[in-house]
Amino acid sequence: MGAGKLKAGIIGCGNISSIYIENLKKYDYVELIALSDINLEKARLQAEKYGIPNVYTPEEILRHNGIDLIVNLTTPDAHYSVSQQIISSNKHVYVEKPLTIEKDDAKKLITLAMKNKVRIGCAPDTFLGGAIQTARELIDRGEIGKPIAAHASMLCHGHENWHPAPHFYYQYGGGPLFDMGPYYLTALVHLIGPVKQVTAMSSKTFSARTITSRPYFGETIRVETPTHINGLLKFENGAVGHLVTSFDVWHTKLPCIEIYGTEGTMLVPDPNGYNGQIQIRKKDSTEWVNQPLSFGFTENSRGIGVSDMACSILMGSKHRANEELAYHVLDIMHSILESSERGIHIELDSTCEKPEPLVNLTN
Secondary structure (H helix, E strand, O other): OEOOEEEEEEEOOOOOHHHHHHHHOOOOOEEEEEEEOOOHHHHHHHHHHHOOOEEEOHHHHHHOOOOOEEEEOOOHHHHHHHHHHHHHOOOEEEEOOOOOOOHHHHHHHHHHHHHHOOOEEEOOOHHHOHHHHHHHHHHHOOOOOOEEEEEEEEEOOOOOOOOOOOHHHHOOOOHHHHHHHHHHHHHHHHHOOOEEEEEEEEEOOOOEEEOOOOOOOOOEEEOOOOOEEEEEEEEOOOOEEEEEEEOOOOOOOOOOEEEEEOOEEEEEOOOOOOOOOEEEEEOOOOOOEEEOOOOOOOOOOOOHHHHHHHHHHHHOOOOOOEHHHHHHHHHHHHHHHHHHHHOOOEEOOOOOOOOOOOOOOOO
């Protein structure tokens, strides 16, 4: 462990790795020293582009005694196996969302991490951005009174028109809920609190998708997961929420998130970003009022959760994008799909603490 910093590496050098590498190079509590991928050429190209000194095979980076923390940026179907190997190597792991595809695998990781006395962190960390942190401060300050309800919507027509490899998004473990739901659910849990019950309905409008992006232009994807999901959420504090995620909608004007309180309503921007305009309209007001952001990290700050985790390890405190929160979000998503399949209310078997708001996490 370095003086005041954790030595870090990355496994998985696909599309999302660029922003992680760029940001981790400038955050205070981590020193990114190595990249790895099963395709070593990908890792070499990223290392050359960003000036990272070491490129290793996955086996080599796991054996490296000088690395304290590994960021797992593999595809979701590999999250469990790769994270398990990282933890078994007695290294802290921070994994892209979701924590795992299956709940049982997530439980195994958490148990193993406790045994090996290492930490698990998990994306998304967008809730640590300026927009969601400011929204949390406004709610905690009572600007809209007590939150009693919420609406969240992520509606689009899927990834086959732009993503270079959209296949996974239509397989089990993909779909709009598992792809985008973590951003919205993590934000809602951070703003309102944990969820105790869900009820849902879902559908699959198109049985196949034709790719119009490169390099798989013209290829057909068989859709194996629901692509339009409506979920009702009962929060532990009594508030009721509605989450709709879809890859079947061409156009929409619905807001990303609205929080309804006893004293007014708050519009919260896209939780898949760190910036955006917050607006409040109080019960006796005739207009919406823009709220200035009171926190930093308004640019694309992916990786700030890694920095917060490293800081917390060094300081002996609890990190915010932690395994308890990630497992609860995973549990909510699985419960939504189970409710839809079985036509029943689902009581969650998990809970979590609302993450502590940021006070002053500098980069």
